[in-house]
Each structure stands twice: as C-alpha cells, then as structure tokens.
Amino acid sequence: MKKEKISMDLKNSNLKVTPQRMAVLEALDSLKNHPTADKIKEYVIKNHPNVAVGTIYKTLETFFEKGLVKKVKTEKDVMRYDAILKKHHHLYCEDTEQIEDFFDDKLTKMLEEYFKKREIPNFQVKDLKLQIIGTFINKKSLNK
Amino acid sequence: MKKEKISMDLKNSNLKVTPQRMAVLEALDSLKNHPTADKIKEYVIKNHPNVAVGTIYKTLETFFEKGLVKKVKTEKDVMRYDAILKKHHHLYCEDTEQIEDFFDDKLTKMLEEYFKKREIPNFQVKDLKLQIIGTFINKKSLNK
DNA sequence: CTATTAAATAGGAATAATTCCTAATTAGGA
DNA sequence: TCCTAATTAGGAATTATTCCTATTTAATAG
Numbered sequence: 001m002k003k004e005k006i007s008m009d010l011k012n013s014n015l016k017v018t019p020q021r022m023a024v025l026e027a028l029d030s031l032k033n034h035p036t037a038d039k040i041k042e043y044v045i046k047n048h049p050n051v052a053v054g055t056i057y058k059t060l061e062t063f064f065e066k067g068l069v070k071k072v073k074t075e076k077d078v079m080r081y082d083a084i085l086k087k088h089h090h091l092y093c094e095d096t097e098q099i100e101d102f103f104d105d106k107l108t109k110m111l112e113e114y115f116k117k118r119e120i121p122n123f124q125v126k127d128l129k130l131q132i133i134g135t136f137i138n139k140k141s142l143n144k
Numbered sequence: 145m146k147k148e149k150i151s152m153d154l155k156n157s158n159l160k161v162t163p164q165r166m167a168v169l170e171a172l173d174s175l176k177n178h179p180t181a182d183k184i185k186e187y188v189i190k191n192h193p194n195v196a197v198g199t200i201y202k203t204l205e206t207f208f209e210k211g212l213v214k215k216v217k218t219e220k221d222v223m224r225y226d227a228i229l230k231k232h233h234h235l236y237c238e239d240t241e242q243i244e245d246f247f248d249d250k251l252t253k254m255l256e257e258y259f260k261k262r263e264i265p266n267f268q269v270k271d272l273k274l275q276i277i278g279t280f281i282n283k284k285s286l287n288k
Numbered sequence: 289c290t291a292t293t294a295a296a297t298a299g300g301a302a303t304a305a306t307t308c309c310t311a312a313t314t315a316g317g318a
Numbered sequence: 319t320c321c322t323a324a325t326t327a328g329g330a331a332t333t334a335t336t337c338c339t340a341t342t343t344a345a346t347a348g
Contacts, residue, residue: 289348290347290348291346291347291348292345292346292347292348293343293344293345293346294343294344294345294346295342295343295344295345296341296342296343296344297340297341297342297343298339298340298341298342299338299339299340299341300337300338300339301336301337301338302335302336302337302338303334303335303336303337304333304334304335304336305332305333305334305335306331306332306333306334307330307331307332307333308329308330308331308332309328309329309330309331310327310328310329311326311327311328312325312326312327313324313325313326313327314322314323314324314325314326315322315323315324315325316321316322316323316324317320317321317322317323318319318320318321318322
C-alpha cells in the first residue's frame with residue numbers, strides 16, 4: 001500500500017512518522033507539476049484543516065534537507081517543490097508559470113561524460129540540471 | 145566613456161535615461177557575483193541617498209523585461225541579478241550562497257547541437273542554461 | 289501497556305522581500 | 319520653451335516565509 005511506502009521513506013530518513021508529514025507527502029504525490037508551498041498548504045489543509053502553516057514550511061524544509069524533495073529554481077519569486085527524485089531536467093515556459101519535467105537519459109549521460117573530462121578549477125561537480133527555456137506550443141490555442 | 149555606453153543601452157531599449165536607471169546600471173556593473181536586490185539597493189543609495197527602494201525594484205524588473213539583466217534564483221529563496229549577457233552557465237555551491245559564472249562555448253555549442261536534433265513535442269526551445277551544482281574546493285580551508 | 293523524553297506541532301506574531309499606490313517630478317520630443 | 323507620457327519618491331500594503339513557545343506526540347525501553 002502507498003501509505004506504507006511513504007512511512008518507509010520517512011523512517012529511512014530518521015524522521016518520525018507523523019500525520020502532518022504524511023499529509024505533506026500525499027500532497028506532493030497528488031499535486032504534479034512542481035507545486036508552490038501555497039498549493040501544498042491548500043491541499044494539506046483541505047484534508048487536515050488544523051495543520052499549521054509553519055509546520056508545512058518546516059516539513060518541506062526538513063524533506064529538502066533529507067533529500068526527499070528538491071527545490072526548483074525559477075525566475076519567479078516563489079519556491080516550488082519537486083518530489084520526483086529520478087534524475088531529470090526542466091522545461092520552463094517563458095510566458096506562463098508552467099514547468100514540466102524532462103526526462104532524457106541520453107542528455108544526462110552526455111552531460112555527465114562531458115564533465116568527467118572537463119575539469120573545473122577549484123570546483124567539484126555533484127549534480128547537473130539543465131534549464132530548457134522556451135514556449136509550449138499548444139495546438140488548441142493557435143487562434144488566440 | 146562608460147556612461148555613454150550605458151545610456152546607449154537604455155536608449156536602445158526605448159527607456160528614458162534617468163539618473164536612477166544609470167545608478168542601478170552602475171551598481172550592476174560594479175557588484176560582480178550576482179547581487180541581490182538588497183545589495184544593489186545598498187550600493188545605489190550610498191551614491192544617491194534619495195532613490196526610493198520601490199524604484200530600484202521597478203527598475204530591475206524593467207531591465208529584466210528588456211533583457212538588460214537576467215534573474216538567478218537560488219534555493220535560499222532570494223532573487224539575484226546578473227548583468228552579464230554573454231551566454232553562460234552557473235556554478236552553484238551546495239554549502240554557501242556562492243554562485244559563479246561559467247563560460248564554456250564548447251559546452252554551449254554541444255547543448256545547442258543536441259537540441260537541434262532532439263525535438264521536444266509541443267515545445268519550442270529558446271534558451272538553455274546549465275546549473276552545475278557542487279562545492280568549491282578552497283585550498284586554504286582544507287584543514288577546517 | 290505504561291512511562292519517558294526528545295522531537296514535532298499549533299497558533300500566531302514577527303520578519304523580510306517585494307509590490308502597489310498616488311501625487312509630484314522629469315526626460316525627450318514638438 | 320512647452321507638453322505629455324513616463325518615471326519617481328515615499329511609504330503603506332501585501333506576500334511569502336521564519337520564528338517563538340507552550341503543548342502534544344511518536345518512538346523506545348521497561
């Protein structure tokens with residue numbers, strides 16, 4: 001069952017299994033597309049009305065420290081969270097807030113290979129994330 | 145002279161040349177390493193004590209829209225500004241706030257080539273930025 | 289099952305970053 | 319020199335996030 005997997009994730013990170021943390025993980029699981037803390041808050045509170053906002057922020061920060069979520073950096077000034085841990089890159093829409101995951105093992109491998117050969121002075125590379133900026137071409141909206 | 149170049153930049157973007165905008169551009173020029181709005185504010189106000197904070201934010205936003213600066217978002221949740229427009233990538237330190245520019249034309253070209261061949265469904269690529277995450281190896285601090 | 293205790297949470301106040309508002313000023317063109 | 323749309327000052331308002339402390343709770347050992 002899903003809940004058991006979730007509480008496993010928590011235990012593996014030496015975190016106590018609390019309803020609040022479960023709720024945040026559920027939210028992250030349901031809300032695709034890199035929710036803001038605000039969206040997560042909304043979702044959590046819908047199901048658990050008396051979870052404190054501060055708790056949600058703290059929980060997200062804890063998860064981030066333990067590597068259970070990642071933060072997505074954007075040009076906009078709200079932080080967004082990403083629960084998908086498989087290596088991937090992001091497509092950023094120039095015009096909207098949309099951010100999509102972009103999985104491409106060949107690309108990832110190419111980048112890794114590149115930095116195996118190409119040493120950067122005084123810097124040790126640990127992770128590589130490509131920001132692919134552009135526009136989504138939605139066939140339906142061509143006549144806008 | 146430098147000031148003339150700056151006011152050219154402004155005119156080319158259809159922006160009026162005002163002392164406030166000159167001051168912000170000067171600040172961006174002097175403050176290397178991706179200053180926060182706060183650092184820019186500090187610098188501007190040192191030289192022009194009665195420039196309003198709102199004006200600085202608005203000016204930065206205007207510059208961003210016109211493409212005179214770029215925004216860099218970090219996991220620490222403050223926006224930082226980047227006046228260097230030559231194509232480049234960024235080195236992010238995992239442990240500190242440090243962000244460095246990383247120029248590598250070969251890398252840039254490799255990525256561009258890759259996306260010329262590799263079409264992404266419903267998405268038109270306009271820009272590619274690599275986030276290189278890792279740690280700076282400072283010889284002096286090895287004995288920490 | 290119960291007691292213990294360190295960790296986690298509620299609730300809201302405090303802070304920090306950024307945006308918004310309006311009257312006054314100003315740059316650039318006529 | 320004048321006109322007008324654009325810009326700015328100054329500060330209030332908003333928004334996102336962090337911080338604080340008394341209370342509660344999950345995990346562990348007995």
